[in-house]
Amino acid sequence: MQIGESTGHSRAGGNLVTTRSRMDPRPCGDDASLRRDVNPASCTVIWRFHDDKSGHINQTRGLVKAIAEITPVETFDLPCFSRRQSCLWWLGNQFPPGENLKRPDLILGAGHATHFALLAARRHNGGKAVVLMKPSLPHWLFDLCIVPDQDGLEKSENVILTRGVLNVVNPSRSQQQERGLILIGGPSSAHGWDNPSIINQIGAIVSNQPDVNWHLTTSRRTPADLVMLLEHLPLPNLTVVPHTSTSLNWVPEQLTHSSQVWVSEDSVSMVSEALTSGASVGLLEVPENYEGRVSQGVQKLRDLGWVTHFTDWDRTRPISTTRVNLNEAQRCATLLCNKFDLVRTV
Structure with missing residues (x-):
């Protein structure tokens, strides 16, 4: 086993002009490159609220x-503000953080903490409020809700249902058979955790495919003691890169080139990223606390043949699943632009 550190960064192209923060008006895009040939007056202005949770940030990044x-x-x-403060701004038709910003055409947010901020910003500044989840407020309060299909909302005029969650990954045709990726989540309300079981599954996957160079990364939910155990596994074809050592684009770059991806089944966002890449996807078994929307969504994927569960894996061969033509961010962006008449020429 090797311990790795990420150094690569990539920048998305397209028509993205610049990303700016509320506190710093200078261009600072994490997923943007300055396009000097684009007239800012022709741009769709997007305000993007974030709660510092990487899964939520990646959803809005993917849509933008x-x-x-x-x-x-x-x-x-x-950034997100307290729900109390945002609610007061909404009720009072105020939104001081937006005073020096261009008026928005779209206001995006993922995470319950963003809801009142979206509504306050829209009431005072105009624009369309788009939430990327099943909201904890009535969905008719928002102009559009983009919701995973297992979350219990029905498709309607202002609800788009998706397979999994939106992400920044592009489908790839550059996978290499000798490269594999393992993505580890952690305990959650829906799932418990079992370090020895995870270690045994990873050991079986890596040792049974010695010709594959495996990279493994973690998430903020991964127990610290598991990271220490992983770093001391006697597996020469495994490189462990803790999430604290990865750049924002490390996982998408790895997915571009990995033919096999194993994901702990607790993480809907990482499963969605792996499927979008077009790789063969396997699921590591994690204890369930109860049968809820996450486990139901996983079972749907298994029934469709889109993923292979560790308990179903034939250890004599690499996983092989149905290649999925899945790019939900692109599909939702097209529907959104058509719905709100946002297509503009440069």
Whole structure:
């Protein structure tokens, strides 16, 4: 086993002009490159609220990136504010954080903490409020809800249902048979955790395929003691890169070239990224606390043949699953731009 460190960064192209933060008006895009040939006056202005949770950030990044492939955009990032403060702004028709920003065409957010901020910003500044989840407020309060199909909402005029969650990954035809990726989540309300079981599954996968160079990364939910155990596994074809050592684009870059991806079944976002890449996807078994929407969604994927569960894997051969033509960010961006008439020429 080797311990790795990420050094690579990539920048998305398309029509994305610049990403700016509320506190710093200078261009600072994590997923943007400055396009000097685009007239800012022709851009769709997007305000993107974030709660510092990587899964939520990747959902809005994925949608912005896909919209930018259709029409020029200019994006401003805003942090979440307390629900009480945002609710007061909403009720009082105020939104001080947006005073010096261009008025938005779209206001995006993922995570319950963003809901009242979206509504306050829209009431005071206009634009369309789009939430990327099943909202904890009535869905008719928002102009559009983009919701995973297992979350219990029905498709309607302002609800788009998706397979999994949106992400920044593009389908790839550059997978290499000698490269594999393992993505580890952690305990959650829906799932418990079993370090020895995870270690045994990873050991079986890596040792049974000695010709594959495996990279493994973790998430913020991964127990710290598991990371220490992984770093001391006697597996020469495994490189462990903790999530704290990865760049924002490390996982998408790895997915571009990995023919096999194993994901712990607790993480809907990482499963969605793996499927979007077009790789063969396997699921590591994790204890369930109860049968809920996550486990139901996983079972649907197994029934479709889109994933192979570790308990179903034939250890004599690499996993082989149905290649999925899945790019939900692109599909939702097209529907959104058509719905709100956002397609503009440069």
